Amino acid sequence: MRGAAERTVLIGGATSAAGVAAVGALVAAGATVVATGRDRDRLAPLAAMGARIEAVDLVDEVEVSALASRLHADGIAVDGVLHLVGGWRGGGGIAGQTEADYRVLEASFTALRHVSRAFDEDLRRSPAGRLAIVSSTTVDHPAAGGANYAAVKAASEAWVRAVGQGYRKAARDAGEPQRAAAVIFRVASLAGLESALADAFVDLWDADAAAVDGAVIELRDDVD
Template sequence: MSDVTQTETPTPEQAQELVRGRLVLLAGGTSAVGRAAARALLEAGARVVIVGSDATRLTEAAADAPGAHAELCDLTDADAVSALRERVHAAHGDVDGVLHLVGGWRGGGGLAGQSDEDFAFLLRSLTALRAVSRAFDEDLRASPAGRLAIVSSTSVARPLAGGANYAAVKAASEAWTRAVAQGFAKNARDAERAISAAAVIFRVKSLDGLEEALAAAFVALWDDTADAFNDVVIEVGAGA
């Protein structure tokens, strides 16, 4: 894995033509970060599909990013995600990018306060990541500029007892993403071609106030070739 890289907030103008016309899926994209990412991608010329499990929030997110398409799906259900892929293919073609934003926070109470109920809630993020990355793996490997990114936490490197459930799930999600990155590299080696897909981990200390920064950082993943980003951890935000 590449060393952790600190990043300044890129501007939309820094995005090169590589992102223009790409089809990008925002998994769990009804959050503030998802909405910011949808707007930034559309501004850069990408095509956007916002996926969420709450119909009201999904409608609001799509209205906040005119031009984006909305898909209702339970991303923790592998069969539902497979059906989602078929719908997206039929309507828009192959996917070039996935930003995984299914998440949430539950914690506190020290180690004794790390309940099974909270762990089950947090585990939904990893379950969704597994389903989505498996369903769209072929798309991303075949794309001339495929990108998969997750939003993780600096707590993976500095876990606390009160956030043990959260840090454990984030660490597992990072491991899964690194495995995806290895798969991208192996596929390119086996085909004797340059790698064209990258799996990236964004780490933040907190999402508060970083919505636009994360959105711009995701768009900027198309600023360079895949080998510059694959299996890289990028810390976003001055306080990260």
């Protein structure tokens, strides 16, 4: 078995344009896809593409735990997670960074923490576990008008790096080769890069886990 074929991959925030592209790329590669979102009606087209759909609020820890239990009860262990829960609020300089806006953006980080905890054992035990998030180039170049956004993305990156350290430690403690990897994709803007992201995520299964674990991969639109 090679690449993403026969892997089971959970996509958080699958109803976005990037989620639709990821579902298509993974199904084409022979993977089983679990597509999650809060609105079952918006998930329906993904079922038509071949995904198993699960209406769930990933910000709710109880709902995430219930999702993991449902999958496990059906004999499904997750080999990959692509976290696409996100959004943007900003502007107004530092004084304009409202608490309400921060809390909306923070939901993405909360969902990441819930999902990565719920499926941590699955990913560590998988023959090829992969966790990936989409972050922003603003982490390295934050602006006052996007301070909330950059802070949440930076926290998410730190969490993913910590997850990757856990994968390395688990492999080392077991005296086994590392099989799971946590990866950060960075974009200036995801618009127009949805297919590139999907392909890059699928390609992670063709790479050695130890080589890509903790990697920050920048995706760029090189079209002038």
